[in-house]
Amino acid sequence: MILTSPTYIDLDVGAVRQQFPILNRMVKNKPLVYLDNAATTQKPQAVIDTISEYYSNFNANIHRGIHSLAEEATAAFEASRIAVQQFIGAACPEEVVFTRGTTEGINLVAYTWGRANIAAGDEILISGMEHHSNIVPWQMLCEEKNAVLKVIPVLDNGELSMIDYYNLLGPKTKMVALAHVSNALGTVNQVKAMIKAAHQAGAVVLIDGAQSAVHLDIDVQRLDCDFFAFSGHKLYGPTGIGVLFGKKDMLENMPVFQGGGEMIKEVTFERTIYNELPYKFEAGTPNIAGAIALKTALDFLNGLGRDNIRKHEAALLAYATAQLELIPNLTVIGKAREKCSLVSFVIKGAHPQDIGVLLDNQGIAVRTGHHCAQPLMERFGIPGTVRASFAVYNTFEEIDALIAGLWKALKMLS
Amino acid sequence: MTMEKDILEIESDFVESFSFLDTWEEKYEYIIELGKKLPPLEVQYKTEDRKIRGCQSTVWLAPFYNDGKVFFKADSDAMIVKGLISILIAVLSGHTPDMIINASLDFIEKIGMHAHLAQTRSNGLRAMVKQMKDYAIAYKEMHEQENYQWNKKR
Numbered sequence A: 001m002i003l004t005s006p007t008y009i010d011l012d013v014g015a016v017r018q019q020f021p022i023l024n025r026m027v028k029n030k031p032l033v034y035l036d037n038a039a040t041t042q043k044p045q046a047v048i049d050t051i052s053e054y055y056s057n058f059n060a061n062i063h064r065g066i067h068s069l070a071e072e073a074t075a076a077f078e079a080s081r082i083a084v085q086q087f088i089g090a091a092c093p094e095e096v097v098f099t100r101g102t103t104e105g106i107n108l109v110a111y112t113w114g115r116a117n118i119a120a121g122d123e124i125l126i127s128g129m130e131h132h133s134n135i136v137p138w139q140m141l142c143e144e145k146n147a148v149l150k151v152i153p154v155l156d157n158g159e160l161s162m163i164d165y166y167n168l169l170g171p172k173t174k175m176v177a178l179a180h181v182s183n184a185l186g187t188v189n190q191v192k193a194m195i196k197a198a199h200q201a202g203a204v205v206l207i208d209g210a211q212s213a214v215h216l217d218i219d220v221q222r223l224d225c226d227f228f229a230f231s232g233h234k235l236y237g238p239t240g241i242g243v244l245f246g247k248k249d250m251l252e253n254m255p256v257f258q259g260g261g262e263m264i265k266e267v268t269f270e271r272t273i274y275n276e277l278p279y280k281f282e283a284g285t286p287n288i289a290g291a292i293a294l295k296t297a298l299d300f301l302n303g304l305g306r307d308n309i310r311k312h313e314a315a316l317l318a319y320a321t322a323q324l325e326l327i328p329n330l331t332v333i334g335k336a337r338e339k340c341s342l343v344s345f346v347i348k349g350a351h352p353q354d355i356g357v358l359l360d361n362q363g364i365a366v367r368t369g370h371h372c373a374q375p376l377m378e379r380f381g382i383p384g385t386v387r388a389s390f391a392v393y394n395t396f397e398e399i400d401a402l403i404a405g406l407w408k409a410l411k412m413l414s
Numbered sequence B: 001m002t003m004e005k006d007i008l009e010i011e012s013d014f015v016e017s018f019s020f021l022d023t024w025e026e027k028y029e030y031i032i033e034l035g036k037k038l039p040p041l042e043v044q045y046k047t048e049d050r051k052i053r054g055c056q057s058t059v060w061l062a063p064f065y066n067d068g069k070v071f072f073k074a075d076s077d078a079m080i081v082k083g084l085i086s087i088l089i090a091v092l093s094g095h096t097p098d099m100i101i102n103a104s105l106d107f108i109e110k111i112g113m114h115a116h117l118a119q120t121r122s123n124g125l126r127a128m129v130k131q132m133k134d135y136a137i138a139y140k141e142m143h144e145q146e147n148y149q150w151n152k153k154r
Helices: A013-018 A045-057 A068-088 A102-111 A113-117 A136-145 A162-168 A191-200 A248-253 A288-304 A306-324 A352-360 A374-380 A396-413 B007-019 B024-037 B079-092 B097-102 B114-118 B125-153
Strands: A096-099 A123-127 A148-152 A173-179 A204-208 A227-231 A242-246 A264-267 A272-274 A330-333 A342-347 A367-369 A385-389 B051-053 B058-066 B069-076
Touching (some): A045 A288, A068 A096, A068 A242, A068 A288, A096 A102, A102 A113, A102 A136, A102 A204, A102 A242, A113 A136, A113 A173, A123 A136, A136 A148, A148 A162, A162 A191, A173 A191, A191 A204, A242 A248, A288 A306, A306 A330, A306 A396, A352 A367, A352 A385, A352 A396, A352 B024, A352 B079, A396 B024, B007 B024, B024 B079, B051 B125, B058 B079, B069 B079, B069 B125, B097 B125
Parallel strands (some): A123 A173, A173 A204, A204 A227
Antiparallel strands (some): A096 A242, A227 A242, A330 A342, A342 A385, A367 A385, B051 B058, B058 B069
């Protein structure tokens, strides 16, 4: 399978690459081949410039202060909230809570909604392919409340067992917390159907969108999820900024998360009246620069065209998978019918860590290990995988470099 | 391994060996070869408490104490790690606890492997060095305790 000229899309990958200064650098005296995009994506110049511009021109604390800088900063911050609202199809900006990232968003829900709504004997349902961030907060909640954590099994092909899912759903199920896309396998879970089933069983649904937001069109109203969490840094935005979407009535009825400034309306030593949405969940000075630059990242994505990006990434994935499968003793882990922009694999006789070290020495950045999904690795009986994950700026030549790099690593290890 | 050589001498032997290796390929091929040559660790030593668990690979490290000296045996499921352990064992095994505790291991930088020292989340050299030194400290304390008990009896 040779796909060297992507004529099917209206996307100039060369021009895209020029927007990413880091792609010009050398690693170990070789041009960087960055294939660890599921961990974090690189940042376009526009995002870097926005951060610099904020601190150079209008740095001020938001939502207070009457001076011009504070007004400018607040306007930019709130404009970003509206951009996020549009990006995920939320009904109103109040449903968009800025967080540090996906992990904080999930913890916020487990902490506030969870502590108010979970009682002894209740069940929380997650899947066998969750990232530790969507396991541990629920485990902590279950321990505290004597609730039960149940797990939807993963099939050999890397899809969730829907039969088991429907069987696990029951009157005791209070929360279903699911990865939209698996960070270790690339599986796109059929969340729309799963959300519908969960609601019929009376459960609330949180979708971990850490891996999906950058690749898929997100429409939280169409999905009908109650919560959706994602991170800015995995979609060309800065680290330390993320989003928790929550349906307005859910968020309104939830207790507050952290206490402090910004989240209050009125404070006396006797009592505090909390601020309205979304501010009641945004205690303290937020990552203003990050939030503003997140809008720039979303503009970047929309500007290229989500469909164009998707087609390019799908072609990269198909090409990489086909080329990898030509390598003897290589097994792709996760062969779901619908996959997203990453391929995980193991090679008999070569430890993922050895492969990672030898690829790094060739300037090729991949992720090796358990991908913060140890239960999933155990399910497949492997210590970890090598994972190559793609972004809009990756090229077919870079996949060729990965394949050549792998051949070289295997030769050295043999 | 020549038992008469002290730690610094063994370190400089490695620095010399590595100085002949010009490219990263040659360096890693040498390390991989050392890994393959590391005598296998008997299965009874591959226990949970001898594991140095990291994010990436598994390392088993078994210490032995004989005649005032500490000896190490080890294994790993990853070949480069195994090669690096092989070097550490060649340098540190067979010396007194004090010599092991005080070894600065500067040679790691000189052979160009210091990047592995910084890999805090994987099974880097750092975790292995720390474990080996911890065993040396434990044996030293045990030895002092025994001397103390023995002196007390006298």
